[in-house]
Amino acid sequence: MARIPAPERRAALVQAALRVVSQRGIAHATTRAIVAEAGMSLASFHYAFDSRDELIDELITTVVAREQEAVLPDDLQGHDIRDMLEAGLLRYFEHLRADPEHEQAMLELTQYALRSPERHPLAVAQYARYTELGARSLSAAAELAGVVWSTPVEQVARVLIAFTDGLTLTWLVTRDDDVAQAVAHAAADALSRMAEPR
Amino acid sequence: MARIPAPERRAALVQAALRVVSQRGIAHATTRAIVAEAGMSLASFHYAFDSRDELIDELITTVVAREQEAVLPDDLQGHDIRDMLEAGLLRYFEHLRADPEHEQAMLELTQYALRSPERHPLAVAQYARYTELGARSLSAAAELAGVVWSTPVEQVARVLIAFTDGLTLTWLVTRDDDVAQAVAHAAADALSRMAEPR
DNA sequence: ACTGAAGTGGGACGATCGTCCCAGTCGCAT
């Protein structure tokens, strides 16, 4: 086996863990499954990490920090704020359809974090991050559409996150594209009503 | 230990399993944890059930079948369809606040079922049941409000389920009552727009 | 009262988990 410095090994293990969680669920993300995916030995695992819990914590932190602005991207298109919101939500839906396992993994990691008091802050941080990204996109959209949010934009963002969560969960179970599009349409409708002309 | 016929023991074990999953998560719902909660011995478990998987399957089936019409109850109140929908969603939210662990358990069971091909149908059935309950309530609400759904009521119900899912997930993480109420308000807004005067 | 089936208790099995140990090997600074 090639000799790899510990910091790089940590990153490689986190990546391998994400693949395992995505493909088989967090319950199957054992230390042995992770090192097998990474092509290492168990000793390398505990040389890079003190414990499996430490790896999971870093996995959550890393994956949250890496989260991009999938919802409501830069090239906002549409006639008015409602169209722009719907286009953004549909684009998120495409992202979900392209890699369902990743979103399912995120969902499982959230639930996992929710179950232990010391990990709960990680889940809260995850949603804070989502809110931040959502608020940024919502601000940009309002700017382009020439409207202002009548509610604080962070509040609007939290509602947006709730809607995308619901869309994600429902589609992961039913795989019903029509319903997902209907949800996107209805959500854009409701959100656009929280804005008013500038 | 009192002698209990196997069918009753099955029911008692399912109840105990639900309590364990609610309080500690499905990962901690081991056979030993379940029989301890039920006050039985391990032998009684495998006398009533062939395997732990069989118990979990019956738990999901039971808990889904027992699910009541928490969303949009009988005593629908409000001036118009929008008010009625918001009142119903807020009532669901009260139900969520009263027993968060139960909804968290439902969420975990869904995710668990989603992870194995042979259990996937259980998750789909769970959502079919939700849709059925939602459609019934939506029909009743439309009747009282003197409107008709311009989209098939099952479709509206599926959107409603997505919204309640999102509300649930977000609130379970953030415990932010204000956001939950904003979500309920926005969701009622969007849903009411899928109805038209009769 | 007797008998067979139904239900119970406790201990044990093999598998797998997270973690650890330690002898060995590689690479870099000197």
Added chain:
DNA sequence: ATGCGACTGGGACGATCGTCCCACTTCAGT
């Protein structure tokens, strides 16, 4: 080249998992 610290491989530990076995007790039907 050489020594030392960084890294690796394999095997092992105790704990816990799901499941099983078997001797035992209780109850219902006769």
